[in-house]
Amino acid sequence: MGQAAPADPYADPALRVLTLHDPARRRHVQAVLREGRVVGASCVGAGRTAADLTQAFERETPVPADPAALLLPYPDHTPAAGADDPTRLPDATTVCRCNGVTKRDVVQAHLDGDRTVEQVAARTRATTGCGGCRGQVLGLLEWMSRSEPAADDTAPAEQRSFHARNTAAQPEKHALPSVTSTEARGAVS
Structure with a gap:
């Protein structure tokens, strides 16, 4: 080029x-x-x-x-930085440089039901370029699978709050009472 x-x-x-x-x-x-x-x-x-x-x-x-x-920034058979601990990767970290796929994209694919590297590749195109990111995508999927809450919702709270801890989700918006309804409640009590 x-x-x-x-x-x-x-x-x-x-x-x-x-x-x-x-x-x-x-x-x-x-x-x-x-x-x-x-x-x-x-x-x-x-x-x-x-x-x-x-x-x-x-x-x-x-x-x-x-x-x-x-010329050769990657030693042979060494996982990419952060692959050993996906929790430390920022969501915007590029996982697949060939296709511009981020950690957030892989996490979202998993949340949408993609559980294999092939399924994530079909949705995001990660691993379809040079293939050098396959280990990191696999590591993210394994981490996500270990972090999933139990189906009966009896898992510890730290496992159930996976989505809140590990994604860039927007905080829930709660309706605040209007001034007039607060004043009305105050008058009743």
Whole structure:
């Protein structure tokens, strides 16, 4: 996407080209930077990195202090930050970068009855891009399932109040008595 790396990386001093070429792992990642922004990239064999580079390119976000972190920011087989404790993720946290799916979207899908990764994918498109978010979506679904109240409503109050604790639900609005009805009640007592 964007500007291709020049044949001579020193031809344009305003460009910085970073490359990771790893034939043994069948991956190649290249980022072209100008003035601290990604202006071009190519990526093979590193789906999550491709999603991040695409997002940085499209949003024109500044690159990290050490731009080498753009090339392969995720160690193999390590869950995404917060996947081990979904309660600590803010609702607006992006879970699926490829499709812009947030924790709130996954929670809502579960509340609407989607209990499997495939069902959540059908509703939200999470996991249908690079697939790097599958573990995090699965972790959220498992957390939601453990947090569901018992069907007979005898579960402890902290389990029954799942929705209030873990979603951005609006507080209930209670009707307040009007001044005239309050005065009328005061006159009666």
